[in-house]
Structures are given as C-alpha cells and as structure tokens.
Amino acid sequence: xxxxxxxxxxxxxxxxxAHNLNKQVSGGYASDLLSDVIANSKKDNIWITLQIHQNIxxxxxxxxxxxxxxxxxxxxxxxxxxxxxEENIPIMLTKLPTFEVVGRLYKLGIPGKM
Amino acid sequence: xxxxxxLNTKDSxxxxxxxxxxxxxxxxxxxxxxxxxxxxxxxxxVTVSPKDSMNNVREILRIKRISGTPVVxxxxxVGIVSIEDLIRCLVDGEMDASxxxxxxxxxxxxxxxxxxxxxxxKFDRYGFxxxxxIERDQGKLVGILTKGDIIEGLFKKxxxxxxxxxxHRYRASHIFEDIVADKARLHxxxxxxxxxxxxxxxSASALKKTLLRLGFHPQIVRRVAIATYEAEMNIVIFxxxxxxxxxxxxxxxxxxxSDAGPGIPDxxxxxxxxxxxAPEWVQELGFGAGMGLxxxxxxxxxxxxxxxxxxxxxxxxxxxxxxxxxx
Numbered sequence: 001x002x003x004x005x006x007x008x009x010x011x012x013x014x015x016x017x018a019h020n021l022n023k024q025v026s027g028g029y030a031s032d033l034l035s036d037v038i039a040n041s042k043k044d045n046i047w048i049t050l051q052i053h054q055n056i057x058x059x060x061x062x063x064x065x066x067x068x069x070x071x072x073x074x075x076x077x078x079x080x081x082x083x084x085x086e087e088n089i090p091i092m093l094t095k096l097p098t099f100e101v102v103g104r105l106y107k108l109g110i111p112g113k114m
Numbered sequence: 115x116x117x118x119x120x121l122n123t124k125d126s127x128x129x130x131x132x133x134x135x136x137x138x139x140x141x142x143x144x145x146x147x148x149x150x151x152x153x154x155x156x157x158x159x160v161t162v163s164p165k166d167s168m169n170n171v172r173e174i175l176r177i178k179r180i181s182g183t184p185v186v187x188x189x190x191x192v193g194i195v196s197i198e199d200l201i202r203c204l205v206d207g208e209m210d211a212s213x214x215x216x217x218x219x220x221x222x223x224x225x226x227x228x229x230x231x232x233x234x235x236k237f238d239r240y241g242f243x244x245x246x247x248i249e250r251d252q253g254k255l256v257g258i259l260t261k262g263d264i265i266e267g268l269f270k271k272x273x274x275x276x277x278x279x280x281x282h283r284y285r286a287s288h289i290f291e292d293i294v295a296d297k298a299r300l301h302x303x304x305x306x307x308x309x310x311x312x313x314x315x316x317s318a319s320a321l322k323k324t325l326l327r328l329g330f331h332p333q334i335v336r337r338v339a340i341a342t343y344e345a346e347m348n349i350v351i352f353x354x355x356x357x358x359x360x361x362x363x364x365x366x367x368x369x370x371x372s373d374a375g376p377g378i379p380d381x382x383x384x385x386x387x388x389x390x391x392a393p394e395w396v397q398e399l400g401f402g403a404g405m406g407l408x409x410x411x412x413x414x415x416x417x418x419x420x421x422x423x424x425x426x427x428x429x430x431x432x433x434x435x436x437x438x439x440x441x
Binding site: 032033034035036038039049051053054055056058059061062063064079 | 311312314315318319322336339340343344347399400401403404405406408409412
C-alpha cells in the first residue's frame, strides 16, 4: 500500500515532504525508543511514535523508513520538521493514540511481522 | 529486423558509415566476438528421426511450440524439417510421408566453438529461423540456435558484466586505485558536543553521506551508519563531548568513538540489551533504551570496548568490506 492511501484512509495531516507520498510501504513499526526502532524497523516501514524530537528524522533517514506518524495530536518540534523536509521524510500527524493507529493500519493490510 | 544492422556489424555496402564506427566498437559488437555459439545455444534439442512421419512432426512442433527441428540418425545430423516443409505437405496432402522425403538436406550448420558473430552473419545471409549446432570433430548435434537465443545470450552477458562493474564500483576500489601508494587509508574525524540533542546524529549522517559518495555498497554503509549513530548517542548522553574517528581502506571501515566521560563500571552489564543508566529526561526523548551497545555489536564484524571509570571510554567497531559481505 502506498503512503498516499494511508494518509487518505486515516485522515492524517501531512506536515512535510508531502511530495514524497508515492512510496510503497513495506510494513509498520511502533515504538518510542529510538534504538529499538534502529534495531528492529525495516526499510520502507511506516513508524508510529509519540516522539517529536528531531532525532526521529535521523532515525527514519538512517533506516530509510517510508514515513513517520506522530500520535496523540502531538506537535513536532520545529527543528524536526525542518530536518524532515531536508531529508525528504514525510511526517504525518494524527489525534489518534498509537493503539488505534496500529489497529487501523493492520486492518488496511499493513503487516507488522519481521 | 535485420540482425546484423541491429548489432552494427561489418557490411561491405555500408563501408563509409562503418569507417566512422570502426574507431568506436560498441559493447554489443565486442560481445558478439567474445561469446561462442555454445554459450548462447539451446542444448535441450528436440529432434526427429528420418523414419518419422510428417504427422508426427506436426504434433511435436505443436506440443513444443517450435517452428522447426533437426533430423538426426545415429547421432549424425542429416537434415532439418521446418514448418514450411510441413505446410507444403499439407497443401499436397502428403502428411503420411516420411521425414526423410520432405526434410531440407542442404544443410547450413554452426560449430559450437565459433564466435556468435559468425552465426549473426549466417542468419542474415540465409534468412533461416534456426541453425543446428554441431561438434567440430564428430559432427554430432549438440544444440540449436535461434536469433532469440542470441539476443537473450547478449542480454545475460551484459547483465553479468554490469553486475560485476557495480560490485567493483561499490567496493570503492577506484578511488584507492587512483592513489599511488603501497597502502592508503582515509581518515574522517567528527567532534561530538555533549548533551546537545539537537545536533546528535549529525556525525553519523555526515559519515554515511561520505561513504556513499566514495562508492561503498549501501548495505555496508547502513551498518557503519547505525554503529556510528549509536556510538555518537552514547557520547552525547553520557559524556561531555568526544570524538569519532572513521578510517577507511578497501578492506575495512573502522570507527573509533572516544570520550573523557564517566566511564563504564561493568562492561558486561552495559552490553545487556535493555540495561540503561540514562537519566529519565533523556529516556523521555526516546534515547537511552539500553540497546545502543548491542546494536553496535550486531552491525559490526568486530567490536572492542575499553573503559575506565572517571577517565573515559573508547569503542572500536570494525566492518569488513569483503569478508562477511552484505548481510
């Protein structure tokens, strides 16, 4: 499934790199610990987190993730958005909590298996 | 399509054009000389015997979806029978006739050890759809060649060559080949500011960009970048700054992260996934999950960690380019 379709289905607010939504998503990973994401996420995964710090962009770029969904209506730090735009990493916002986002993604057919 | 024109081979009527092109031999031309008929031919050949009926031939051509087949007697090639011969029999109502009466006897064949360019010329001269391939000494049928086989063979060879070129490029050997020395290593130094979470990760991403520009394989670069990121984070979280030194040669990439921080009292414990001494506010930012060192160990082929409490920590991680290769 493409990032674009996920944005539409979940009603996400795209905050940067909106031109880069044509990517095919390989699966999903949900975690708020950066090292855990580094260790366990896979290329082209969509990452669900409540972290808003700009290091989420470094991690997403390092692991070549498809994009980041920030949950609970949290607002990312300005530095994070600037960096994400530079690195071409789509940051998407939602008011929903992690559990709900993951559930809906799973229903759409996004796998969490390794 | 005229195969020899497509492959840009020599032709006396196109002499002037050829003169200009002579200087520049294309890769495909080179390959038609380099590849042998046996490299591209089909070896699993369907054959018929001279005593078979043309009705049998029709069934064989239909089932195998081919348009012609060699006629073989005692391992020797004696003729070739094609769909044209079959059509003639149908028109004349002679489908019961034996193959030997209807086959083409005037044979053009290729030798297995001839270069493909010979086959290209023969196809153009005679306009055949296929040519049988025989062994030079015994005249034994060893394969069959169509224009499609030639094209497929060329594509395969091009792909193999291209792949080898890519591997060569990814090993970054070219930059080291340009340097005249018995041994050459490149060093990159990055200074890390402690407690600055806004700049944390910059060294890892700078090193990643540098290594990609040098042409290292993306898989290798990814492992180096992850190990560097985690080492960098440890310096940012626990020490008041430090240094990352990457040294690179065609065999290996070594990363050394050193700081004059508090040191690690129990390295074995620190290596345990999930063990963390990071302060709560750092953990709230998502760092200090206690997985940094084990992540480094997973990415590196070799890892050495030395530390003295009150003095500082020194971490060396090595990634071999050729050894364990691309995981």
